[in-house]
Amino acid sequence: MASPSPVSAAAHILQLLSQLHQISLEQEAGISKKGKVFSSDVLGDLEDKNPKINPKDDFDRLMLDKFIALDEDKCQFTYQLINAMGATNIVEAGTSFGVSTIYLALAIGKTKAATGKSGIVIATEKETKKAAIARKYWRQCGPEVEQQIDLREGDLLETLKTDLPEVDLLLLDIWSALSLPTLKTVLPRLRPGAVVLTDNTISGAKGYADLLAYLRAPENGFENMTLPFTNGFEMSVYRPQ
Ligand SMILES: C[S@@+](CC[C@H](N)C(=O)[O-])C[C@H]1O[C@@H](n2cnc3c(N)ncnc32)[C@H](O)[C@@H]1O
Incomplete structure (x- = not known):
């Protein structure tokens, strides 16, 4: 039996989400034999093909028209968690064409209405073309959806440096090498009890080695659990001493 979805939204939004997830999965199957893109693997493959060039530029070019959306069940879980926490201030690193952002926006719309609190989804994307398409969706x-989102265009290590509210939840759905610097940028604004969710922490563990070491070092104040979604989904609760 299919798992029930907690997401409550108008039919045209649910239909759009289902279409966008489908396109994303098809694109990833075309890039990776594993059916999923792990940035450290793809960068490694590009480097093997042409060791002379900097693979980062090729990688960015390859990703320019790709969704790499967070899996549908992980999006639904995140939506459910936001509602359970009553979270209203979310940071999303990164946004791409804005699929997971739609779930975040729907979820805070619900918690804001239930609690009367203010709040915002701070989305981040460095590619102008991707940001324009996200805004279109x-x-x-x-x-x-649209009114719940503050999309910050540019390098998130700059755009997240200022004007952050006290953050309830940080979604790390970003190239793995950027995940620890992103966490450290947002950390001063994480509230006690805030949740950090990181995608693909089982299959992408090699690329995330520095982030996972940081999250799991007891002195850094995170309580961690790897949720058994496909390829892993790390849930870390911030409990600073
Ligand atoms: C895995 S995708 C995000 C998918 C999105 N969360 C979703 O579910 O639809 C990661 C995105 O981060 C963007 N990105 C990479 N480096 C970035 C940076 N330094 N600043 C902002 N965005 C960046 C990429 O362009 C890419 O679109």
Whole structure:
């Protein structure tokens, strides 16, 4: 039996989400034999093909038209968790074409209405073209999604340096090498009890070695659990001493 979905939204939004997840999965199957893109693996493959060039530029070019969306069940879990926590301030690193962002926006819309608190989804994307397409999908969803999002365009290590509210939840869905610097940028604004979710921490563990070592070092104040979604989904609760 299919797992029930906690997501409550208008039919046209649910239909759009289902279409976008489908395209994303097809794209990833075309790039990777594993059916999933792990940035450290793809960068390694590009480097093997042409050791003379900097693989980062090729990688960025390859990813320019790719969704690499967070899996549907992980998006639904994140939505459910936001509602359970009553979270209203979320940081999403990164955004791509904005699929997971739609779930975050729907979820905080619900918690804001239930609690009367203010809040925002701070989305981040360095590629202008991807940001424009994300905005187009959010407009298609309507004001209940569009109005919940502050999309910061540019390098997130710069755009997240200032003007952050006290953050309830940080979603790390970013190239693995950037994940620890991103966490350290947002850390001063994480509230006690905030949750950090990191995608693909089982299959992408090699690329995440520095982040996972940091999260698991007791002095850094995180309580961690690897949730058994496909390829892993790390849930870390911030409990500073
Ligand atoms: C895995 S995708 C995000 C997918 C998105 N969360 C979703 O579910 O639809 C990662 C995105 O991060 C963006 N990115 C990479 N480096 C970045 C940086 N330094 N600053 C901002 N965005 C960046 C990439 O362009 C890419 O679109």
